[in-house]
Amino acid sequence: MQPGVTPLAAALPACSLLPLAALQRLYGGVARRHPHLLEGGSHVNMDAPALVRQLVLRSVGWAGPLAASEFVITNSCTEALGLCLRAVTQPGDTVAVESPAYYLMLQLLETLGLKALEIPTDPHSGLSIEALDLATRQGRVAACLLVPNASNPLGSIMPDEHKRRLARLSAERDLAVIEDDIYGDLHFCNERPRPIKAFDTTGNVMLCSSFSKCLSPALRIGFVAAGRYRARIALQKTITSGATNPVTQQVLAEYLESGAYERHMRGLRRTYERQVEAMRASVARHLPAATRLTAPQGGFVLWVELPEEVDTTALHDRAIAAGVGYVPGELFSASGMYRNCLRLNCGNPHTPEIEDAVRRLGALVAP
Template sequence: MMPGARLTRYQQLAEDLADGIRAGALRPGERLPSVRQTCAQRGVSPSTVFQAYGQLELQGLVEARARSGFFVRATRRAPRAEPQVAPPRAEATPVAVSELVFELLGSTRDADVVPLGSAFPAAHLFPFDTLARSGARAMRRLPSSRITGALTAGDEGLRQALRRRYALHGVPLADDELIVTNGAMEALNLCLQAVTQPGDVVVVESPTFYAALHALERLHLQAVEVATDPRDGVDLDALAALLARQPVAACWFMPSFQNPLGALMPPERKQALVALLARHRVPLIEDDVYGELHAGARRPPPAKAFDREGGVLHCSSFSKCLAPGYRVGWAAAGRFAPAVERLKMMSSLATALPPQLAVADYLAQGGYDRHLRRLREALATQQQHALRLVERHFPGGTRVTRPLGGYFLWLELPPQVDALALHHRAMAESISTAPGVLFSADRRFTHHLRLNVGHPGDARFDGALRRLGELAHGA
């Protein structure tokens, strides 16, 4: 838990029970209250209780017994450590990762493959039927003149809805800075293109999302990586030293639930990041596609919330939180909005209108936040379950992150485990992974894995994670 951060309900319940165990109020071998009893006593949901008990199990304070419940452990078992920060190379690196990414991930789209290496959560978590009804309703009342007159900046009704949501979270957006795009990736690519020229240096996290490396490779840009903590995100001292040492055209960071680490920069560090980059006149491209998937009570503020000079090009989408496949994203590009809009017009002209209208109608019905609460609970509960499986089945010395949101875990395996070879062995048994070499311009992280645990209800999940641990043992 970050200093000063508010505890979620399950974290508060876990902390209260842990205090009772340490004080002797709950003794070794004693059964914890049932889920039903705890729900009634504390006024919380069953998923909150399961998350709290799972947290205590990871801390080694309790153990689960089949069909019996949770019991206080006689001896405390230390949880697995989190991955270590790996200082990257100091030099800028030409990027050439596309062939490797296409090779490794192209074969993981088979429905028979257990998708531990995929980028999306389970499809059943999203309200596709309701979205379809919203789309049909919106199209029935759409004048034909609007279909051929789609605006480059996007449907005004959707843009108004987005501005209202940002304002509710304390992030006012200028009327003319919001541009609807074909998913977040188009937004990120357009923003990157707006602030760079071929040969420029762009700072990325270490490790970083491979799609950022794709974009740099396509535009003939160089990457320089900055050390990134699995909990707190970008090392600001290392970034300041880098900015003082060489010219940098832009930074591309994911400050909230970073892919693949799941790191969440505390608000004060986001504010310091924006101030540091403003002093150096370096734009920040902020990838915020996971911002709505927080496990806490409040949405963490994006870096955009601290932007006073228009230097943050904030990008997001509905792909990870509401409507995968609809390809509705956006950029709030600050002072660079005119350049981004021109690039949008020159590349794809406009974003398809029907999915924009479907999402706008869905938002107007008022069920979005209710859907988000259910989605967050499901993902947080499944993350705790996955952490327990990693604890039980992976080799000693394995380190694993404990993110406060999102649906990825980042594993640092023992040094002798070749994660790329492990990926190939797992794929032979129809289990996909995302090996660490995908997440660095110089193919570091050779004994690391990113695992997608956002698949609650998938009966194959437990067996696949257990088998992956067995394969890692034999590596």
């Protein structure tokens, strides 16, 4: 985030890609039309019915639909994940995660006194169901925490058959599944990929998401469709942060109801796909020939594997000094793997400045 450093690290979209003017107008209109929203208590009536209704309607095409009674509106997807973990684990428990795993998830586990069990993950098909099966046979895993649709950092999408098998495994072993679907709407496929939640028959899967990657990170609106854990999660929400901002809940509900969201997303998905491809081409031009890249199926991050002798953690300070940001691969592992890897943000239009930053990065890692 430092001035003068090309924004290739944090997975944030460019402001120019977001419908900020439309959201600003809605904030003004909601404040005038619903002044009572600032009058209520912060620990009762936490979930705006209008927003829950829109979330249920959106789930019809890919999950069944979900029941309105399952939803808890949160202050972000991150809060949703934390609430789920608190609801189904105790300090000292083991949680299965993808490897590489989104580093914020690993930080959540560490903060809650939980242990991460890294499960091998394919850059195309996602977490290995066979490895998860083996890891959970002795009943020592309390939960599974993963990003099955356009995973961060690999961009993989788990096939439906794998999702079905994971949901069945969860039911057979009473394994809680916490599913981060924040990139589900940012797929590059012909149809939106279904979440694991769509195959859940027992209520073991908690579906978490937010609108920070497609509307605005500043909204701080997320949700969890909590299945049979709804009461526990609602209690955790009540005692930790109370109700999510009711004005913003109403703004988001009206934006979704207007149809503007789907129109916006059609263009945004194409834009992100172009930007990811532009970054892949740039990395291929400027980084060593032995570099390997993912081919993301959604989202807007790119995972880069450099020659084994490159240490991206050790290189990081030099890169920042050269005006290039990235996330070192080591942060995506609880056991210190992936030191020769890094993640790049593709959420910005691929400008000459970004191209030059990738060139400078290539010069730093060149043998």
